Amino acid sequence: MLSHILIGCILGLALAGFVQGALGFGFGMVSMALLPLFITVKEATPLVVLFTLPIVLLVFCAHWRHCRWRDSWLLVIGTIIGIPLGVYLLAVAPADLMLRLLGIVLLLFAMQELWSSWRGTAKLRLAKWTGLPIGILSGMLSGAFSSGGPPVVAYVYSKSWSKEQIIAMLQLIFTVGAVLRTAVMLQGGFFTTPVVHIAIGAALPVMVTTLVGTRVLKKVPTEQMRTGVFMFIGLIALKFIILA
Numbered sequence: 001m002l003s004h005i006l007i008g009c010i011l012g013l014a015l016a017g018f019v020q021g022a023l024g025f026g027f028g029m030v031s032m033a034l035l036p037l038f039i040t041v042k043e044a045t046p047l048v049v050l051f052t053l054p055i056v057l058l059v060f061c062a063h064w065r066h067c068r069w070r071d072s073w074l075l076v077i078g079t080i081i082g083i084p085l086g087v088y089l090l091a092v093a094p095a096d097l098m099l100r101l102l103g104i105v106l107l108l109f110a111m112q113e114l115w116s117s118w119r120g121t122a123k124l125r126l127a128k129w130t131g132l133p134i135g136i137l138s139g140m141l142s143g144a145f146s147s148g149g150p151p152v153v154a155y156v157y158s159k160s161w162s163k164e165q166i167i168a169m170l171q172l173i174f175t176v177g178a179v180l181r182t183a184v185m186l187q188g189g190f191f192t193t194p195v196v197h198i199a200i201g202a203a204l205p206v207m208v209t210t211l212v213g214t215r216v217l218k219k220v221p222t223e224q225m226r227t228g229v230f231m232f233i234g235l236i237a238l239k240f241i242i243l244a
Contacts, residue, residue, distance in 0.1 A: 008038040010202040013051065017206035019229055020055075021213020026229060028052060028146045033106055033236040039194075041098040041145070042090055046181075046190040048146040050199045051206060053178040060171035067168040068161065074128065075152065075169075078135015079142070079177050086143020087184045102145050103240030109150050110234035114227065126158040135173070142177045143184070149174070 012034030020027035028048055035044035090098065126134070134155045142148030152173050156166050185191060 005038045006198060006201060009035055009047070009198045010205055012038070013047075013198075013202040014205040014209040017208075017210040018213040018216075021210040022216045023213075023226055023229065027055070028149065029106065029109065029233060030229065032102060032145055032147055033233045036099055036102065036240065037236075039198075040095050041102055042095065042190070043192070043195055045090055045144065045146050046185045047195050047198055049178060049181050049185060050191070050195070051202075052146065052174070053182055056171055056174040056178050060168075060175045063164065063168040063171055065168070066162070066164040067172050068165055071128070071131075071159070072169060072172055074131030075135040075138075075155065075173050076176055078132045078137075079139040079148075079173055080135075080180060082136040082139020082141075082148075083143040083177060083180045084184055085136075086140035086145070086148075087181065087188060087190075088143075089140070090144045090190075091188060098144070099240050102147075103237040105141060105145055105147055105237075106233050107237035107241065109147070110230040110237060112150070113230045114234070118227075126155055131155060138173070139177060139180075143181060146181075148177060 013031055015034065016027045016030035019030045031048045031051075032041075032044060035047065039047075093101075134151045138148035138151040140148070141151070149170075152170060156169050159166075161169070
């Protein structure tokens, strides 16, 4: 692999780790906004999975006691259905189409986030049955782009659950998704030698920048930083849509 591609990927993942540490979320979206500048979406998605799995497993182990198991099954089933569909799309769709689709997904998420932060958003009220289609949508986005979080986040925050229950439910869905994505991608041969080499090279930088980000969290206004991150993601998304 060319050195400038490897360095670019490592820097992109390191920046994503910093955002994750500073904001408590965003690793997948920032990674998927930056990595396709250097490698294909088909290579970027499994690369992000390799970093996501240990993170969500660790957090889930710390919060599983608060999980509302009775309320999770529709989301879990939807995720299980959606992920193979997303991975299949990743495998068969042309590279330029996947890049444009990624741009559209990132742009929609960025616009929704910016609108919410600038104007405020009334709390949604989603019925329990919507867990199935939301899980399928989240699974498809996770399988194809490693960006399935926003639909599930919208669902769990529509419920009158405690903060601990919300975190536990999110980590359950993310863990199921990460494990299934890893298994499906491993079987499909997505973890190529270049992908593994980038993951090994980026492991230490991501750990360091994530820890630095947690320190910054205490000193920098998170709302301004959050807005800046999503504006940046929106600009990158437009680039993918227009120039793919």
